[in-house]
Structures are given as C-alpha cells and as structure tokens.
Amino acid sequence: MKVLLFCCKGFETMEFAPFVDVMGWARNDYGLATEVITAGFSKTVVSTFGIPILVDKTYDEIDVSEYDALAIPGGFEEFGFYEDAYDERFLNLIQEFDHSHKFIASICVGALPIGASGILKGRKATTYHLGDGRRQKQLAEFGAEVIPDQSVVIDENVITSFCPETASHVAIALLGMLVGSERAQIVAKAMGY
Known part of the structure; x- marks a missing residue:
C-alpha cells in the first residue's frame, strides 16, 4: 500500500x-x-x-492510480x-483521490x-481550533460540517484533525484504514501509543 505524502511549501515537519x-514501523517491524x-x-x-526536504516525486510525476492514500x-x-495548498493543481489532485475512493x-x-x-461539502471535518476558531470558520465556509470539539474527525475516506499534537493519531488512523484497525493498534502499541 502506497501513501502519497504531499508537502506544500511551509509544511510542518512535526506533521x-x-x-x-508509523508506516515505516508497520513495514519494518511487522512486515x-x-x-x-x-x-x-x-x-x-x-x-x-x-528545513529543506528533498521529495521523491514532483507533482508532474504523480499517477494517482499508483497510490492508496x-x-x-x-x-x-x-x-x-497556502500558496501551494490552494494551487488548482493540488485541489484537483485531492478531488482525484476522493473520486477514486x-x-x-x-x-x-x-x-x-x-x-x-x-469534497468536504456536507461532510464532517475539523481543522486548527485555536485563535478564536478562525481556521474552523474558514473550513465551514467551504461547506464542511465542522466538529469543533473533536481532535480527530473521520468521515468516510477522509481524516481531519485539530493541531500538530494529533499528527501521530492521524497517521495511526490512516494505517488502520490501510491494514485494519487491529494491526494498526499493534503498531501503535509498539510505538508507545
């Protein structure tokens, strides 16, 4: 199972x-x-x-059919x-992943x-919750049903979360979607979660 980890300019390394x-532990320690x-x-x-990061692929080299997430x-x-995050090419990539389920x-x-x-119109989601909920209000303007008090929200095939603290939980939730929750919990426990 392949995960495409897309790095927009100014991404947080903690996220x-x-x-x-998580995916490395799953592969290396649990096969x-x-x-x-x-x-x-x-x-x-x-x-x-x-911090500069050298990525494996540039946008033009991505074939969505090769990835599961x-x-x-x-x-x-x-x-x-937001210069990269709101780029039409990236928004189209997100749509393509969603349309491919x-x-x-x-x-x-x-x-x-x-x-x-x-793709979040009428769907449950969340985003950064501090700063008077400014980012959550923005998400609501896109048509999402914002769940303001839940740190990780899963609606069908989409996982969203509050803040950097949730990063590991999101990665473990994604692993669960890919390999099943029981296996994901074994990896999470081995990592101390």
Whole structure:
C-alpha cells in the first residue's frame, strides 16, 4: 500500500514525520506493505522554519492510480503554505483521490485545501481550533460540517484533525484504514501509543 505524502511549501515537519514513522514501523517491524512516497511542486520543498526536504516525486510525476492514500501535513501561512495548498493543481489532485475512493488524511490546516477542493461539502471535518476558531470558520465556509470539539474527525475516506499534537493519531488512523484497525493498534502499541 502506497501513501502519497504531499508537502506544500511551509509544511510542518512535526506533521510530516508521523506518516513516515508509523508506516515505516508497520513495514519494518511487522512486515506490512506500507510505503510512503513524498511529493511536492518542486524537488526540494522548504518547510516551516526553513528545513529543506528533498521529495521523491514532483507533482508532474504523480499517477494517482499508483497510490492508496494521500497524506497532507499542515503548515504556516507566513512560510507560504497556502500558496501551494490552494494551487488548482493540488485541489484537483485531492478531488482525484476522493473520486477514486482513496483515503485522504490531513493534520491541522491540511484540512483547508481539502475543503477548498469542494469534497468536504456536507461532510464532517475539523481543522486548527485555536485563535478564536478562525481556521474552523474558514473550513465551514467551504461547506464542511465542522466538529469543533473533536481532535480527530473521520468521515468516510477522509481524516481531519485539530493541531500538530494529533499528527501521530492521524497517521495511526490512516494505517488502520490501510491494514485494519487491529494491526494498526499493534503498531501503535509498539510505538508507545
């Protein structure tokens, strides 16, 4: 099972790493066929706080049919996150994953491009909850039914969450969708969750 981990400019490394680690533990220690392929609009994507990450694939090299899931870390506006997150190409990619009934997992404001893509209309979701709920209000403007007090929300094939603290929980939930909840819990327990 392949997870496409798409890195928008200004993504948070804390929200990127759990997908790599959880899927890596599942593959390395438990023989589960989970692979993470990183991607972005350019070969090097600079994260929040200026850490450059060399990705496996650029946008033009992505074939959605090769993947089982899309993972989206959130990021900071002042580091350019929304420039990539709201790019029409990325919104189309999200739509293509959804139309193909593939899993989509986001952390924090990674839910906002999912909302902007239009696939959350009438569906339950959440996003960053602090700052007077400004980001949750934005998500609601995209037509999502925001669940304001739930840290991780799953609606059919889409996982959304509150903030960086939820990152590992989202990655484990995605693993559960890919390999079954019992196996995911074995990996989570081994990792101390």
